[in-house]
Amino acid sequence: MPYAMCFLLFMIGLYCAVVKKNMVKIVIGLAVMEYAVNLFLIMLGFRVNGAAPIVDKTCYDPATGRVTAGFLNAAVDPLPQALVLTSIVIGLGTLALLISICIRTYEKYGTFDITQIRKLKG
């Protein structure tokens, strides 16, 4: 169910990016899409009542010298969190570039309406 909601959020962002005529709204749509994907990634690693995935001395089984099964079953998956961090940084870069292009375009055309920004054709 949370996955379905996440996908719905993605579709809302996609709809907004594709259908809206205002450049700023398109940028917002892209940002919503990106947050939906980030949310999806973070949910992949989520566990109810999970433990932080940090291995210390108490996590080792003294008999075998390996990490205990109890820890492995309780710990959340740390990898998606690393992925989301990277993806947020990339998203920041694209968002900054998108907004700066919006500002420069507004200076040139005096409008955010993409139906009026049509010097290119074909």
Added chain:
Amino acid sequence: MSDIPLVLPAFVCIPLVAAFLLPILGSFGRKGRVVATALANLAALSLLAMSIASTNQFSVYNVGRWSIPLGINMVLDGFSALFLITVNLVSSAALLFSVRYMEQYTAKPKYLSLFMLMVAGMNGVVLTGDLFNLFVFLEVASIASYALVGFGCDDEQLEASFKYMVLGEVGSMFILLAIGLVYGATGMLNMAYISKAIQNNPTNVVLCFALALFIAGFGLKAALVPFHAWLPDAHSSAPAPISAMLSGILIKVLGVYALVRTIFSIFGISTTVGTLLVVLGVVNMVTGAFLAIGQGDLKRLLAYSSISQVGYIFLGIGLGGALLAAGASPVWASLAILGGLFHLLNHAVSKSLLFLTSGSVEMAAGTRQLDQLGGLAEKLPLTRASCAVASASIVGIPPFGGFWSKLILVIAAIGAGVYWAAALIVAVSVCTLIMYLKVHRYVFLGELSETRQQIKESRGSMAVAMICLACLCVFLGLVFLAPALRAELLEPAAKVLCDGVGYADKIMEFSKDMIVCAD
């Protein structure tokens, strides 16, 4: 074998270091800018030399000595080597051309820096063996290219850049969602391990959905036809050397390479997907060609022609994949793949040369509207000659490279019994001939207008870059008759695709002694 693994990260590190060093050098006045330009060219040439040295080898490098599947690995196989050479060849020519061409813009060090970031991203995409790492490099290359398309900050360039960026980002989000789904379904991010996991569980619905998202996402980056709207705007608005980079290699690396690697090496080719690629390729070929003929702007015409030529590449690779999956005639399958890959190399060289000549024409005449040009043959002999060579190669006139690749595609299609595809390849070639005759007729023949009596041929680095690429167009045609290029470059690349998911075994075999026992 011992020294090669150390070289693999250098393909990403050299341009990355250069990208951050060049603006610093550029801040030291005029001399600093000269040094920065020289350094950028040196970096591009050294990358080219390294990529030529890396042909026909197989090696794996574990970044930071973390063994897979825990760490990220870089993989060099025949398919990567072909793309490495193409990327670094076109980028060094385009960079040489921009030494003189970019004098008309301000902030040249920033341009060089973005250029190097784009090269770093593309080399990274080609070499990485990790799915999320592929996404990161893809974004590095894409963001640099969005900024470069809008580099002039004119009305049209900003508009094109925004359009390109919105569609490119939608594509990237599809890809990231697909990577998330794959990770959720297999618990792996390393391509080799994902491939193994998928073979153990081939009919997973989530994975099928992820594959569809990959095709849509990479298809957006490759400008496959329903998603092609951004390409003519972006490629025609960018500065000429950047158009050459975008059309010559960016759509191929971010689109063709990433999609083909995902389908062939990770998911494994099936008849359905192969047929889908053939259909997409054919639609691209026909739509691109018809739209190109009607264009009145030189660079827009070239951009639509790129859409058409990418169709040939997908047709070849898709046909080969469909035949492989069906298990029939592996000879024709590998021939079709070989033809597609050789056409990719030819198109990269000839289309980047055409965009460079369009830059030369625009610089001399001040416009790229076909109906305002004319009679430039006398004033721009070198530009005209190199444009003629590149057009001949792209149309497929013997003995230029494009003829051989189209011939291979036709033979493979006939051999496999797909006669309609062979007929379409020839028919679209005729359309391509018409559009390039139109270019020559309007740009170089006819009356020279009074106002243009004083225009001069481009000199210096622009001329050298055009001559080098023109020689290469001829060379690719001649050398294909000799077996060296085929054996060293094309056949290893085609073999990787024919092996398909055997990719995973090869990597695991190679890094067997390095894998720690993790449980």
